[in-house]
Amino acid sequence: MILEVNNTFGERRMYLLDGSTPASPPRTSDSEQTSGSEEHGSQIPVRAKSKFTDVWMKDFHVSPFNSRKGSYALKAQNPFPSVDYENPLIDNTITLKSSKNHGKLVARLFSTGKAIDLDQLGFLGTLRFILSWWWVGFVTFPRIVREAGKIFFKRKLHVWFRPEVLTSSVGRPPTSAEITLYKVFRNYLHVLVNQTEVDFCITFKASIPNIPTDKIATTHVPGRNRPYKNIEIRVLTPAFYSRLIHYTYISEAIDRECIFTDERNRTLWLCRPQLLPLLLSERSSIRLKDEDTPPVRRSYLDELRWWLLKRLRCPPADPAYSVTPQNPAVNVDDIRARPFSELDRYVRGYFGHQYACEYRRTVTKLFLAQRFCFGFTEIVGLVDLIIRVLLCYVAARQLMSWGASAPGLMSAECLEGLVMKRDWSACSNALAMDYWGWWSLGKSMLAVYSCHMYESLKGYR
Incomplete structure (x- = not known):
């Protein structure tokens, strides 16, 4: 059996189990049933000969309320014990044990109804399935945060910092x-x-x-x-x-x-x-x-x-x-x-x-x-975005105020002459400005190009 474990930090661990270690000592009745099933075959219920058990060490950080020590024990039902089996059922139980072999958590995943055949589901069945389960993925993380808050604030459990992953x-x-x-x-x-x-x-x-x-x-x-x-x-x-x-x-x-x-x-x-x-x-x-x-x-x-x-x-x-014990009375700086x-x-x-x-x-x-x-680099990116938006806003306000003081430059004839014909003659009357008009023009040009100058300072080509 292959198990894949993921945590909320985006890390992953794959376990390959061969069933060589029993999750618990085998009972005599089970061994008798197994030997009997070899003789009578189909007369013994399928479930009596389709158990998968294994134990393996934990080496992957999943929950902040559990360390990376301990072990897992698995008991699983084979959903397809034979080739012609038509009603597969899932029944997996995983027990998390501490480093002192004390049970800490028991999780069970099992079937509550008949398996769904995708080939026979059809369009309406697919739509009904999606409408029934689409919300689960959206509420999973909020549920985790809510339960973690209960464990931390009410139960006062110790929090283990996340270690870096191992080579496995x-x-x-x-x-x-x-x-x-x-x-x-x-x-x-x-x-x-x-x-x-x-x-x-x-x-x-x-x-x-x-x-x-x-x-x-x-x-x-x-x-x-x-x-x-x-x-x-x-x-x-x-x-x-x-x-x-x-x-x-x-x-x-x-x-x-x-x-x-x-x-x-x-x-x-x-x-x-x-x-x-x-x-x-x-x-x-x-x-x-x-x-x-x-x-x-x-x-x-x-x-x-x-x-x-x-x-x-x-x-x-x-x-x-x-690595070294922290002493709050001693301040160590790299000089x-x-x-x-x-x-x-x-x-x-x-x-x-x-x-x-x-x-x-x-x-x-x-x-x-x-x-x-x-x-958090996201905060730096947010500040950068705010600065660019503010520069664009100031440029737009400056252009609006300058256009109000020199409406000839914002006319359709002037803009068409500048863009299409590279001709300043249509704007000659508007360019006959005094000292304050040219000062306003300079401020507007500086405001318009401020965003580009800001990007140039950062080194964009």
């Missing part, structure tokens, strides 16, 4: 920002592998849907036959990409997100970490130097945007499970200067400049969210 589970879907950062990080690994003196072959699993496993190997050099150093890098959750850009050095990110952290905080997994010093080596062992690559020209405005990104860089959000990170320098350089515009906007947005909006 599937992380949540990525955001658009994390997809952008994944592309940059993947290409950075390609450049890094081909610049180090040691030959590497990296198996990179990105945790991005519909993206196959990537093999990143050092380009073969004629006349040099050396064995490859093999490393597997597996991103457990797309949150790794949004946390990676907060670190100045890739080695520091791997240490804090994979090696020297609690297992429940890991966003990355890799084998053979002892090879990392060879991959993330000093500049002296990199074959391609900065002077060997063509320079990348940037305007003063681009440099200003990059300076803002560097000033906004901040540590990532604290993990759910702290190191934060230069451009290794990923920043790659994007600013020759090999990654094609990602510079999108990368800079994405990272700046994440830093603003972490510093001022509790990590």
